[in-house]
Amino acid sequence: MTPAARLSAAIEVIGTILAERRPAADVLKDWGRSHRFAGSGDRAALASIAYDTLRRRASSAWIMGERVGEETPRGLVLGMLKVARGLDVDAIAALCDGGRFAPAPLSDKERQHLSQASLDSAPAPVRGDYPEWLDAPLAAVFGEARAEEGAALAERAPLDLRVNSLKGDVEKAGELIAHLAPAPGAWSPLALRIALEADGKAPPLTSEPAYLKGLVEIQDEGSQIAAILAAPPRGGQVLDLCAGGGGKTLELAALMDGAGQLYAYDDDLRRLAPIHERVQRAGAHNVQVRSPRGKADVLEDLAGRMDLVLVDAPCTGTGTWRRNPDAKWRMRPGALAERVKEQASILDAAAHYVKLGGRLAYVTCSLLDEENVDQVRGFLARHPGFHLVPPAEAALALGERGITLRAAALERPEGLLLTPRRTGTDGFFISLMVRADQAG
Numbered sequence: 001m002t003p004a005a006r007l008s009a010a011i012e013v014i015g016t017i018l019a020e021r022r023p024a025a026d027v028l029k030d031w032g033r034s035h036r037f038a039g040s041g042d043r044a045a046l047a048s049i050a051y052d053t054l055r056r057r058a059s060s061a062w063i064m065g066e067r068v069g070e071e072t073p074r075g076l077v078l079g080m081l082k083v084a085r086g087l088d089v090d091a092i093a094a095l096c097d098g099g100r101f102a103p104a105p106l107s108d109k110e111r112q113h114l115s116q117a118s119l120d121s122a123p124a125p126v127r128g129d130y131p132e133w134l135d136a137p138l139a140a141v142f143g144e145a146r147a148e149e150g151a152a153l154a155e156r157a158p159l160d161l162r163v164n165s166l167k168g169d170v171e172k173a174g175e176l177i178a179h180l181a182p183a184p185g186a187w188s189p190l191a192l193r194i195a196l197e198a199d200g201k202a203p204p205l206t207s208e209p210a211y212l213k214g215l216v217e218i219q220d221e222g223s224q225i226a227a228i229l230a231a232p233p234r235g236g237q238v239l240d241l242c243a244g245g246g247g248k249t250l251e252l253a254a255l256m257d258g259a260g261q262l263y264a265y266d267d268d269l270r271r272l273a274p275i276h277e278r279v280q281r282a283g284a285h286n287v288q289v290r291s292p293r294g295k296a297d298v299l300e301d302l303a304g305r306m307d308l309v310l311v312d313a314p315c316t317g318t319g320t321w322r323r324n325p326d327a328k329w330r331m332r333p334g335a336l337a338e339r340v341k342e343q344a345s346i347l348d349a350a351a352h353y354v355k356l357g358g359r360l361a362y363v364t365c366s367l368l369d370e371e372n373v374d375q376v377r378g379f380l381a382r383h384p385g386f387h388l389v390p391p392a393e394a395a396l397a398l399g400e401r402g403i404t405l406r407a408a409a410l411e412r413p414e415g416l417l418l419t420p421r422r423t424g425t426d427g428f429f430i431s432l433m434v435r436a437d438q439a440g
């Protein structure tokens with residue numbers, strides 16, 4: 001396919017994503033199935049145009065004189081070429097030459113917008129590329145910086161790896177994947193960062209021997225920091241209550257040096273399923289997966305026994321918009337209210353497993369106070385036996401890097417908030433509490 005034909009295909013795909021409100025990945029997969037002639041390079045280029053357009057939806061629409069919700073797929077893609085890829089009007093016109101598979105030539109109005117419009121006077125939700133209804137919640141957290149925070153969340157995310165210390169060290173991993181030019185992480189001593197290719201494509205990491213042998217895992221550095229700050233004690237008893245596919249479970253196991261016992265639970269059997277194979281691959285022998293079994297209480301024997309309970313809570317995922325740009329436009333106020341309710345109930349359940357002197361780590365990949373500091377305040381009010389661990393103390397788990405992390409992150413008494421703009425990671429909130437009183 002020519003670059004112009006890829007552009008036409010992207011306009012069609014964006015039209016379907018917006019009209020049917022379906023996840024971009026599904027629509028792109030369907031497109032690939034019904035266009036078998038397209039090669040992997042075409043599919044990757046198309047995905048890259050579609051995701052960049054979704055990342056910059058509000059600013060792309062603004063540039064073309066349109067508004068989110070009333071915009072045209074063509075306007076969005078053309079606007080994106082200017083705001084995200086920096087193409088000038090002549091370069092865009094050259095792609096839209098009206099040829100057989102190319103988009104129609106630019107109209108005078110489109111030419112005018114592409115050559116003259118700017119984001120300078122645009123409101124924060126446009127400059128930050130997020131839905132208008134989230135302006136007030138984001139302003140409550142970031143104030144005047146919300147547009148810059150949003151803009152950083154509208155960038156492409158790098159590919160972060162975590163070296164599995166149960167299988168080897170950073171040097172060994174670095175040698176095995178030297179051809180991918182990994183750079184050390186800024187905070188996590190076991191993080192390696194791989195730059196994306198020009199079109200935003202990530203290398204096929206899961207086919208690398210280092211991955212197949214369990215020496216490296218794919219994990220955003222923010223997620224890595226969350227598990228490090230949770231500081232699972234070596235030889236201790238730890239419960240990962242919302243383990244999902246086991247991203248943090250594997251890291252906790254490595255931080256525990258494979259000693260002690262780590263229980264991994266998730267109330268969704270399907271989400272938990274990949275953990276079995278991942279635990280094997282990682283050589284994480286101290287992990288015991290507790291799968292839900294109908295109404296049976298599969299964690300009953302752990303009550304009051306845990307040195308650490310990690311609640312990596314279900315959340316709106318506002319901190320991961322770089323990786324899921326279509327999710328930010330699908331998010332609705334009702335979903336936020338729903339997550340807040342779930343989080344409070346999971347936190348209450350988690351308290352039950354923490355032993356006296358044990359800790360509760362609350363983590364979300366959300367940026368919103370409702371899911372973060374408010375949630376922690378609510379929990380402490382309902383559970384007076386728990387006290388906050390000051391973020392300064394929690395950050396000590398990172399040694400000297402903890403000092404710079406605190407300076408970079410948004411620090412509140414309840415915890416630390418990492419963001420792409422501040423820490424170059426996905427957005428993560430991390431709060432630590434200790435059970436100081438039997439009352440719980």
Ligand SMILES: C[S@@+](CC[C@H](N)C(=O)[O-])C[C@H]1O[C@@H](n2cnc3c(N)ncnc32)[C@H](O)[C@@H]1O
Pocket residue numbers: 223241242243244245246247248249265266267268271312313314315342346
């Ligand atoms: C943010 S994800 C976990 C990601 C995972 N810890 C990782 O690092 O890959 C949140 C998880 O919480 C699970 N969950 C939701 N409600 C739950 C509940 N009441 N008890 C346990 N897990 C729950 C969801 O199924 C989901 O897998």
